[in-house]
Amino acid sequence: MRIRAGFNLTYECPQPIPMLLVLEIHPSRRVDLLTEQVIGFDRPLEARGYIDAFGNACTRIEAPAGRTIISTNFEIYDTGKSDVIVPDAVQHDIKELPDDVLRFLLGSRYCDTDRLGDFAWANFGDTTPGWGRVQAICNFVHDHIAFSYQAADPMRTAYGALTDRTGVCRDFAHLAISLCRCMNIPARYCTGYLGDIGVPPAQDPMDFSAWFQAYLSGHWFVFDARHNRPRIGRILMATGCDATDVAISTSFGASRLAGFEVVTEEVQAVNCKSLWEVRCITIDQ
Template sequence: MHVQIGFELMLESVAPTPTVAITQPRSTEGQRILGPCLSITPEMPLHTYNDSFGNIVWRWTAPQGMQRIHYDAIAEVASLADPVLPDLPGTPVDQLPDAVLLYTLPSRYCPSDMVLNDAWQLFGGVPDGWPRVQAICDWAYRSVAYVAGSSTGTTSGYDVYLSRRGVCRDFAHLGVMFCRALSIPARYVCGYLPDINVPVNPEPMDFHAWFEAYLGGAWRTFDARHNQPRIGRVVIAHGRDAVDTAILTSYGASILTGMTVWAHERPDLTLLGEQKAQR
């Protein structure tokens, strides 16, 4: 299926400001990005590179005054909802790939070492693997209230565990933190999540955050915020936590004054693609 994705950011800087953004999805085995279109006003050189997690990073110097960044693309993704594989077992730590071990360790927003005892008390009786990760999502969905504006850029998964309220990034950090406390590799993911086959959210759209757990030899999608399989996810970036996937980082006095995000199904393009495939 095809999903139209994009955003517009408005920045205001009091002086030329080095700026970094992680906002462009990359084509992978699970998604293909078609016809990306980027415009920056006023125009300026943009340097692009891949970070240590493989995310696409933009780097430029924002000028003094206002700047507009507009991005639009079509994402070709699976038409099925997130897979549910309840029989997937866990993987003993000594059998994990070297590159995955990093995701068993505490990080800034996922201090798993602070909830070791609680994690085992809450979820230690659940079979390892998919059932245990799903139990974490079920608990977070029941126990934590989604409250817009209830957290800040410094709120950690442990803070959310104590306060029992947060936004999507907090639910993701909470899931990652508990997984790691149980020696299950987990990583933070940010991207787009359109409202497909679910009630349309009347609130302005934002980027979404969820997490992936390493089960059965691959990364598997879990979303503690919604706690149900969803259709049309488009991954922008992944990392240890939100530090590694920050949408925008300014090295100076630069303020984000406006942001618009969109993600919606394009059935006309999907139908056109099916017709071409039949010819």
């Protein structure tokens, strides 16, 4: 499967502002690129890339005063297979966890586990440890929260998602991650592209998506409490403890997101053939 993805983001800054961007695909997916992914700017500015502590590809810039458009457009290969389901994946004892996984048991900015521990054990303590327990958490979060772009709140934590019972994909992820951590299951936040591939198209404009991974049987497995079903064509951008670590942009000063467009779609083979036929006709003429 061939997927076309990209974005156009417009920022307005009253003065030059240092910014941190997390807009590249995850280094683990670079091998699948069919075209180069380059983060472009409509104005001259210096950009420097680096890999952060979570293994994400990040970019540092100083956005000039005024309006700046940041964009990219690329195509990537995908197997076309849906998210893996492993019902017999087991939950590890904490003493068995690798050192670098332990951080994903701790509370974080949006995953306020200290407020959810009693609730988690009261509701999921009798579930089967491992895959079954994570799936039970996903089922609960999926049924408990009503998705609504109008209800988006950048200050809402996992506890807030539990009490408000509304939110966007990041709220589903934060609540599910927090409940997993309360049950001693390492869980980390994921952000990336998820197009309407293999499912009926959504009515809402395309956006970046949030899901999470749980550490079971020595592997990180994908779970998605918002959709709560295996999906096709995820393109991972970044992972972290919560949305703080993978924000598409962090501004160290005043800035405003004035334009936002994301594209994620399958490139149909018939379209490729049509383009080839047009090219042949043009050459013949």
